[in-house]
Amino acid sequence: MKNKRFDNFPSDSPLWLTKFVRVYQKLSTTNLALLETIYHPHIIFIDPMHQVEGFEELYQYFENLYENLTLCEFVIDNVIAQDNEAAIYWTMSYQHNKLNNGELVTVLGTSHIKGEHDKVIYHRDYLDLGAMLYEQLPLFGKLTKWIKAKAAH
Known part of the structure; x- marks a missing residue:
C-alpha cells in the first residue's frame, strides 16, 4: 500500500517534525512502540472521537484503536511547517473485519x-468521521450517506 513516501523536507526542518513524518509513514498495528520516539510525555492529542493527555493515555488509546485492525497505514501527502508548528496532510488506509465488509477504507x-524539545507536544487530527467510521457500518452507513446527499442539495 505504501508506494509513496514523503521525504521532501527542507534541510532546516526541525527534528521533531522529521521524526514524526517518518514514524507515521511506517506505523502499523505491530510497531506502536515507535510512538514513544515522537511524542512528548505531556502530549495533548485530539481527534473527532477523543481527547487524551499524557503519553500513557495516548498509547492506551492507540492500542485500543489498533486492536481489531488488520491493517492501518498512513501516506503523508504534504507538510507545511513554520517555527514549532506544522500541518500534515495524509491519507489513511485501514481494514477492520466489522467495517465496510472487511474491505479497505481510505480517509x-x-x-x-x-513540537517541543524534539518531540510532538500537541497533535490535533481533522478528518471526516462519517467517511472513516459511520459510513462503514451496515445500517448506519446508509443513513449517513443519505443525510450527506440530502445536505448537498
Missing part, C-alpha cells in the same frame, strides 16, 4: 502538530 485527513 483523507490533516493533523496540526506542535
